Amino acid sequence: MAPATTEQAAFQSSPAIAYDLGNLAAQSGIDNHVFITPVRGWVRYPLASTSVTKTSTRFPIVIFLHGQHDPTVPSYQGYDYLAQDLATQGYVAISIDANAINGSAGNGDASSRSRAQLVLGTLDRLRDIDKRGGPGMLDQLKDKLDFTRVGIMGHSRGGQGVANTLKYNITRVGVTDDDLKAALLADPSSFNTDYPDLAAAVIDTAPGTRTIDTPRFQAALWEYNIFGAAGAESTPPYNFKAALMLAPTDFSGNLGLNNVALAVLLPSCDGDMADLEGARTFDHNRFGFDSDMAPRFQILVRGANHNFFNTIWTDDDYPSTNATDYCANRPDGIRLSAQDQRRGGQFLVNSFMRRFVGDEQQFAAYWNGTAQLPEAACPEGKGPCDSRTVLSVQKSAAYRTLVQRFERNDSLRRNDLGGAIALSGFDSIANCRMPFGDSDTVGICTPERLPAFEYSGPHTKGLLSIADHLELSWFKPNATLITVLGGMSASAYDSLTFRIAIVRPAGQEVLVTMTDTTGHSATVNASDFSDALYLGPQPKADGRPMTDDPTDAPFAAGGVAQLLNMIAIPLAAFPGVDSGSLSQLKLTFPKAIGKVAVTDIEFQKLGRP
Structure with a gap:
């Protein structure tokens, strides 16, 4: 603690x-x-x-x-x-x-x-x-x-x-004296209330013509202790x-x-x-x-x-x-x-x-x-x-190896390490790009954004994170995402991390399986390591997140704003698996129905003991 x-x-x-x-x-x-x-x-x-x-x-x-x-x-x-x-x-x-x-x-x-x-x-x-x-x-x-x-x-x-x-x-x-003079000439009245002597430095020399009295201007700067942004x-x-x-x-x-x-x-x-x-x-x-x-x-x-x-x-x-x-x-x-x-x-x-x-x-x-x-x-x-x-x-580049962030055109075929990706059991899939620009800019999804993930501005209840990501929907249990690691070494890192958004229902489980090149595998429940798999501030208990909490019935249809949140699993949690030579990572979704977004699958050195 x-x-x-x-x-x-x-x-x-x-x-x-x-x-x-x-x-x-x-x-x-x-x-x-x-x-x-x-x-x-x-x-x-x-x-x-x-x-x-x-x-x-x-x-x-x-x-x-x-x-x-x-x-x-x-x-x-x-x-x-x-x-x-x-x-x-x-x-x-x-x-x-x-x-x-x-x-x-x-x-x-x-x-x-x-x-x-x-x-x-x-x-x-x-x-x-x-x-x-x-x-x-x-x-x-x-x-x-x-x-x-x-x-x-x-x-x-x-x-x-x-x-x-x-x-x-x-x-x-920066803001110079000339910039301030130009603002004074354009609208001296806006300075009248708080800085009257500064406004008084503006002189009407002829109808429709103004100038700045420089000695008055400098005296006002001194009087009001005015300095320009450097x-x-x-x-x-x-x-x-x-x-x-x-x-x-x-x-x-x-x-x-x-x-x-x-x-x-x-x-x-x-x-x-x-x-x-x-x-x-x-x-x-x-x-x-x-x-x-x-x-x-x-x-x-x-x-x-x-x-x-x-x-x-x-x-x-x-x-x-x-x-x-x-x-x-x-x-x-x-x-x-x-x-x-x-x-x-x-x-x-x-x-x-x-x-x-x-x-x-x-x-x-x-x-x-x-x-x-x-x-x-x-x-x-x-x-x-x-x-x-x-x-x-x-973490910074020195403390991570990125497996997949779904930003490339071929993100559904290979990961950032060059390994293959296999998706099975999903009825709908979308690969979404991260948009740039102002707060109304929406990213493009291929083939199209899935229902309930819509990002439409203020007061939307869809996915509010805009990172490049994969949207997944399924109606049968145990849909899987497998990504090939190709014998990579994660010995320099202490954690497997990925980001996930639970769009519906209110809770999900992810079974995370790590396999090394000798065939040794270990599987853990992601919910044992994170509170990110449940939309509400409720800890894992009473069957959650696999069991739907009855108090969440009004929200289970997607009436919640979702974000991509991190799950971090210590590599030490995969007993018998050689982190120095990893062959594949598998994410399994055991719940009978669900919609999630996934991104930023990586190994990180978080600094765990």
Whole structure:
């Protein structure tokens, strides 16, 4: 069992300190609209150490970025439970106020370019404080910030802001004084309310003609402490170690997120991002370049909604009480309360940051898929509750050998090793490509997508993962998929992994048979190693998943949003099989009826003991 993040505080935390570090001229990526956003929010940092073994001259940094919400509400304060926990463990936690973007940037700047500029601009100001000291209590951060260890979490559009932060970290888009002058000339009235002296720098020289009074403009920049978003040519990049995208948007396709440990957290009952767009982000970025050593993670939290991870966002964004709705908020439903949702969120967010930003190895077992959730992360603080959270892990190229991901034209004839594939007992089969582009782009399936797998945008109940995959349907038990391994060695790895989506009914079993070149075989039940084979947050029991649970009858016809989730089976679970010389892998589906999607069959070194 993984340790709770709240155990053994090593430092006293500062209070939540409101900071105001000036005003940033930022730019929307939708229409290149230039506007001004304050650089403000809350920060917590470690004070006196409570442990002689926990001393540090410099502290890692973790940043929180909220999403699109009512701009009159202090959304940035909603992650203070995460920040306080991190500060007691030796981290500087900063929660950024992005309300000016929500209120001014053309429907919140769906591109989230300006959110990235705000994150990077905040780090720029913190870098100055680290060198020269800062105002008030922030002066205690001088010579204390470790910019070689930075983590970032973004919620909703803040998640897309995280994606852009990683991309613009190296190729920044800057805003110059000339850009701000052009925005002033185009619409001086938009600056009147908050920056009247800046608007006053615009002078009407003749009917229909305007100019900028340069001395007034410069004086206003000084008065309001306005600075433009820095360009790539003027500012060195930051060393982001970890990025967590919490129920993110993926409006423009979050592509090219490389060389940083990346996690996408998906609430199964998200009423805002009901199409779970973050699944697209994970699928598009799960395989990095061969030189990219960073792992990727998808975290499905069953029964969680969009809002409750933020203590300020108190409205239930999925308020349905419909008796046939999988996510209905009713006494016998699967929904998590706000408090219980945050119990799990605190462990998932903070243990991820502590593992990959702070390199705290006590959390490695959970993020390698081998440890259970701590009881503190469970509803009412009582475990076990691993069926609540399904973790998918994708290691880098150095720690995997891919057998099949179904992206090639001949994927139904041979695998990525060159071995043959044999399918038997299925009445319908479809090979589906991964689409690129914005969140409405749908992949092409050959010969066609199977019924109940349809991906049709918001509030769909089909398969929401868009990775290249195989769709399978059968009406008789023991349909099989056999892939030839050709004598390959898996000695460098510790696990067989594959991703599967259960489309109907609510539970499935997979019998996994491994055979070596001498003919020795062993078969295991995949459900003994994973909670991914059951749609609901119920553990394997009472015959599940082979026996249909009567409480799931309303959902058995496919009324649930499905994702491709990982099953990981230790190679040591196949007794007598020589992993150094494998001949074939067989997946058997013993249930009498079913529809599933399968992809990413591979051997991985997860780091199991």
